[in-house]
Amino acid sequence: MSEKKIVIIGSGFAGLASAACLAQKGYEVTVLEKNDSVGGRARHFSENGFMFDMGPSWYWMPGVFEDFFKLFGKKVSDYYHLKRLSPGYVIHFGDGNTMEVPDAKEDIYNLFESKEKGAGEKLRIFLKDAERKYKISMQDLVFKPSLSITEFFNAKVFANLFKMHLFESFHKYVRRYFTHPDLIKLLEFPILFLGAKPQNTPALYSMMNYAGLSAGTYYPQGGMRKVPEAIEELAISLGAKIILNERASKIEVENNIATGVWAGKNFYPADVVISGADYAFTEQNLLEENYRNYSSNYWGTRTLAPSALIFYLGINKKIEGLHHHTLFFDSDFEVHAHEIYTDPKWPTDPLFYLCCPSVSDAAVAPVGSENLFVLIPLATDIEDNETMRQKYYEIVMQRVEKFSGQSIRNNVVFNKSYCINDFKNDYNALRGNAYGLANTLKQTAVLKPSMRNKKIKNLFYTGQLTVPGPGVPPSLISAQIVSNLVDKQLKK
Secondary structure, three states: OOOOOEEEEEEEEHHHHEEEEEEHOOEEEEEOOOOOOOOHHHHEEEOOEEEOOOOOOOOOOHHHHHHHHOOOOOOHHHHOEEEEEEOOOEEEEEEEEEEEEOOOOOHHHHHHHOOOOHHHHHHHHHHHHHHHHHHHHHHHHHHHHHHHHHHHOHHHHHHOOOOOOOOOOOHHHHHHHHOOOHHHHHHHHHOOOOOOHHHOOHHHOOOOOHHHOOOOOOEEEOOOOOOHHHHHHHHHHOOOOEOOOOOEEEEEEEOOOEEEEEOOOOEEOOEEEEEOOOOOHHHHHHHHHHHOOOOOOHHHHEOOOOEEEEEEEEEEOOOOOOOOEEEEEOOOOOHHHHHHHHHOOOOOOOOEEEEEEHHHHHHHOOOOOOEEEEEEEEEEOOOOOOOHHHHHHHHHHHHHHHOOOOOOOOEEEEEEEEOOHHHHHHHHOHHOOOOOOOOHHHHHHHHOOEOOOOOOOOEEEEOOOOOOOOOHHHHHHHHHHHOOOOOOHOOO
């Protein structure tokens, strides 16, 4: 066992995965977690027989998870069982117009063709291009630390960059192929969670459509909590130590070297410190000003992905006709997006997302009951109070009842909300964001906050505010990148 000590702040996906990677390399790894359970935004809680995942609920890009566990000679199935959802998800457009997005590719092509003549064949071309972008990204782009533009200075990478439609908007790109508004909404919906309007998101991110339509939508039996719990088990088996309810309070620095991390009166000495906590919080609260990579003004000008208002609901009856994932697009996408990104305010008529995991997993709700997770994307840093939460609860529940044709509100036996103030309190999230930095062109690759502190050579950052970006698969990749950087430095 190496005598080199590594302290990791935060046990979200990136923190846990970094712990596993570095423990495997023989380092003495300690993870400090301020909350009482691991997982970061992917924590869970149980109440009255209901088990609620608190954050991520979409399991896309299964290959990234398999590749991660393969690093340790393991398989996903060693830890949890995946169920492939069929349909993958449902989109409700209002007025009785509901689209079930099939799992099988041929059925998806037929669905597109039924909406717009010729769209089935166009989707084949669109997804083939999206698959090419996905593979190029995974092979040549995503795993780069993006510390210098020179990382991209080789013939293959440089040639591929021009095939990735970096300088064309997703909005324009999709409309080159399709005209039917339902098909456009289907393809644009993942963009809403990437942190910018389709007009401001590079067409590169059509690879998300490949992830959702070609690679499939899955669910880990027992809930998304199974994933961080699996990585926690893996990290501990490799020798990592995870300390809960231990809030980092200061990164100690001497002569531009981080010597360890204070958590109240406890000091954890370190040869390397990695922060998987919110990047801006780490800089502004754990470091003296002269050691920060970025100023408060810098963070104030970053474009963030949305925050969210979430309801965790326990229903004491079954609700007929619900699927695992349902997107309510029965209001104007453009107006809601404008009220998130351009004119931040509570939405006039919100789109929202409904997850009913009890459709797929009896273990998450008592017999004869349903477990509902409702999420409204919101602008960051708008006023959050109980009055607004209750107002939007009534709005969404009225629409869910109309959609299902059933009374639900009178059968709610558990109701917990989670919003901007909670993201700030629980995760120190910059402006209360839920998803990290927006994936705009100006915040891509080397233009993202750096993984390496430029003034403290042994301080690194990982997670959704740095490379490669927001989401669970990118966080697993971020962990692998930072672990390689740390290992390389310690072996010099």
